[in-house]
Amino acid sequence: MLDFAALLAAALDRDLAPAERFAVAVSGGPDSVALLILAAAAFPGRVTAITVDHGLRAGAATEAAMVAGQCAARGIPHATLRWTGDKPGANLQAAARDARYALMADCCAARGIAVLLTAHHADDQAETLLMRLARGSGSGGLAGIRVRRELGHGIMLVRPLLGVRRQALAAVAAASGWPPVDDPGNRDPRFARTHARRLLAATDWLDAARLAAAAAHLAQAEAALAWTADLAWAGRATSTPDAIDLDAAGLPAELQRRLVVRAIAAIDPSATPRGAAIARLIARLDTGHAATIARVRAHAGPIWRFSRAPPRR
Numbered sequence: 589m590l591d592f593a594a595l596l597a598a599a600l601d602r603d604l605a606p607a608e609r610f611a612v613a614v615s616g617g618p619d620s621v622a623l624l625i626l627a628a629a630a631f632p633g634r635v636t637a638i639t640v641d642h643g644l645r646a647g648a649a650t651e652a653a654m655v656a657g658q659c660a661a662r663g664i665p666h667a668t669l670r671w672t673g674d675k676p677g678a679n680l681q682a683a684a685r686d687a688r689y690a691l692m693a694d695c696c697a698a699r700g701i702a703v704l705l706t707a708h709h710a711d712d713q714a715e716t717l718l719m720r721l722a723r724g725s726g727s728g729g730l731a732g733i734r735v736r737r738e739l740g741h742g743i744m745l746v747r748p749l750l751g752v753r754r755q756a757l758a759a760v761a762a763a764s765g766w767p768p769v770d771d772p773g774n775r776d777p778r779f780a781r782t783h784a785r786r787l788l789a790a791t792d793w794l795d796a797a798r799l800a801a802a803a804a805h806l807a808q809a810e811a812a813l814a815w816t817a818d819l820a821w822a823g824r825a826t827s828t829p830d831a832i833d834l835d836a837a838g839l840p841a842e843l844q845r846r847l848v849v850r851a852i853a854a855i856d857p858s859a860t861p862r863g864a865a866i867a868r869l870i871a872r873l874d875t876g877h878a879a880t881i882a883r884v885r886a887h888a889g890p891i892w893r894f895s896r897a898p899p900r901r
Contacts, residue, residue, distance in 0.1 A: 589760070590752065592626040599735050599748040600703070609634045611696050613688075613706045614666075616655045616769030622757035623707035623749060625764045628664055637666040638695055638704075640688045644675070651769045658766050667695055681779070693739040701743075708733050708747040711754040714799035715784040722780070726863065727842070731810040732803030750804075753797060817846040825851065831895040836873075844870060848886075851894040856883045 597604050612627050614620045614637045627635045637659050639652045652668045659666035669691040676683045696704050713732050720729040736746045749757065761768050776782055788794050820843050824835040832851040836844045845866055852859050852866075859882030861869075869886055872879040876888045885897040 589629070590626060590756070592630040592748070595748040595752075596627075596630075596705070596746070599746050599750075600744075601736075607634065608703070609636070609699075609701050611636045611638050611692065611699070611701045611704045613692060613704065614639050614655050614659075615771065616651045617707075617771055617774075618758045618761040618768040619707040619709060619749075619754065621658075621764065621766050621768050622760035623705060624659075624664065625760055625766070627705060628662065635664060636699060636701060637664050638669060638692050639666065640669045640671065640691055642671045642684050642688070644680070644684065645772075654769065669695055689739055689745065693741060693743045696743045697741045704739065704743055704745050706745065706747050707749055707757070709749045709752050709754055709757055710800035711785075711788070711796045713750055713803050714788060714794075714796035715781050717799050717803045718784040718787065718794075719780050727806060727810050727813060730803065731807035732800075734807065750800065813842065813846070817843055817850070821847055821850060827854065831855075831893050834892045834894065835890075836892055837890065841870075848892075848894075851892075852881060852884045855894050855896055858882070859884060 593604065596610075608631075610627060610631060612620070612624045612635055614624050616639070624635070624637055637655065639655045641648045641652045643649075656666045656668060671684065671687045671691065692704055696702070716732045717730060720732070723729070733747060733750060735748075735750055736744055739745050774782065774785075788796055788799075820839060824839075825847065826833040832854050834847055834851050836847060839847070845863075848866060848870060849861075852861060861881050865881055869879045869881050873886055873888045873892055878888055879886050880897045883897050885895050887893040887895070
């Protein structure tokens with residue numbers, strides 16, 4: 589069996605505290621079942637399973653009840669959370685994902701658990717890299733699924749299985765005797781991930797493990813870029829109560845872009861401009877023209893100044 593304690597410590601980049609407790613997101617599919625089996629074996633009595641019923645499929649409540657029953661039979665604490673209220677008509681998957689993490693983070697906080705584990709694995713990472721390549725993503729997107737990230741309220745989301753293949757997890761789930769749930773969404777042709785999964789399965793020279801390794805290398809490069817951008821910001825950005833002055837002269841284009849994004853966010857934290865809009869703004873500044881993006885006015889010159897745009901009439 590996989591050395592799950594070592595995988596988790598590596599994902600957290602720290603030693604595990606004695607008696608530290610963990611929550612595991614369990615949909616009932618083979619990946620999440622395997623994660624729960626591994627975690628419960630490595631940390632007996634220290635793991636809580638969480639299932640989210642989004643209310644989007646007729647069988648979701650039954651599946652959540654099945655997970656609860658399997659957990660009860662194994663003496664694993666379990667909570668079923670439900671996403672209630674109106675559901676958006678557009679970007680439903682993204683909204684469901686955000687709601688799922690918010691619900692689970694709240695549940696963890698209420699139970700005094702600081703680490704939430706999900707079962708994303710190497711094949712998920714490979715699919716994500718292909719999807720983002722197809723979208724023309726930059727280095728941040730091509731870094732793929734992150735090993736860990738803050739969810740807020742002191743809760744850390746951790747993915748300790750990003751280096752493990754789907755087949756290995758399926759074997760763990762099968763050996764447990766837990767009949768996994770089959771989510772038809774995994775085969776839905778409306779979703780880009782379905783097509784990426786089929787492409788990987790049908791293309792011998794696209795090796796999922798190597799693609800996942802490439803994403804990990806890109807994540808390291810992204811971390812180095814972020815560190816460099818912090819240094820550049822410290823040396824080239826000046827904040828006043830009303831503006832950000834930015835000396836971007838001579839910087840590589842990617843560092844310019846990162847500093848501009850940061851300056852815009854400092855002036856208008858609600859702004860979420862996309863890459864093409866940022867590129868157009870920088871092009872105008874480079875040619876000596878002012879520009880407005882979101883609620884931020886950018887002024888050209890040797891030093892670029894970012895301030896709150898005047899209200900529109």
